Amino acid sequence: MISVHQLKKNFARLEVLRGITVAFEPRKTYALIGPNGSGKTTFIKCMLGMVLPTSGKILIDGEDVRNHWRYREKTGYMPQIGRYPDNMRMGQLFDMMRNIRKGAAHTDEELIDAFGLRQFFDKRMHTLSGGTRQKVSAALAFLFNPPILFLDEPTAGLDPISVEILKEKILHERLKGKLLIITSHIMNDLDELATEAVLIQDGVVRFSGTIGLLKEQTGENRLGKAIARFMSHGFPVSHPQQP
């Protein structure tokens, strides 16, 4: 369970997050939605302890993330842009991560195999295509079987077959009862993967609830349309009751 209270983040004079209050419950899959530059990546990095909030509180399973790090063992993260040491070979990268996380009981190497990454294990990271690096990021996010997963634009830059592999994996992890928080600009992907939506606009949460509710209240049956309608009109003040 993640609870966020009045989270604010400024970069110099730019107020990116202006008081985010929201809860992410276990066993649910959230689509984190917002226009470009609305602070989705910043928000995720705050929850991971990678960006220091200006003010506000983030609790993960009751533990304040500020000045703590143990909770990070519960999290997996697929960054929007994965950066890796240029000269490290892919195999060394996975070995290094396993070494850092010696305590992990077992590793989940399903994606390494599904993406066929072993054939690249002796390749240096800087020689890989962007898509292959994305696959590495995805495989690393799931490697230690964490109960909480943050996936920032997970399908961006992947070929269609790899997109399907990753979606299968996400749905599989969802069924296992993990808490997933996913951003994407591909609304159809989110519609398939998530059941909850958190919409950020102008630095605050404009909507938090089920995707079903969002569709019902906007009268749209596609997530993309429902979001667009909500962002331009909000919910109607009253709506006709279903007969």
Ligand code: ADP
């Ligand atoms: P999103 O992921 O929703 O597209 P981001 O969280 O990446 O948005 O960025 C939100 C805003 O914060 C953008 O205007 C971006 O330029 C700015 N920003 C993000 N990180 C930094 C940083 N380290 N320093 C200064 N500005 C930043």
Ligand code: MG
């Ligand atoms: Mg982003």
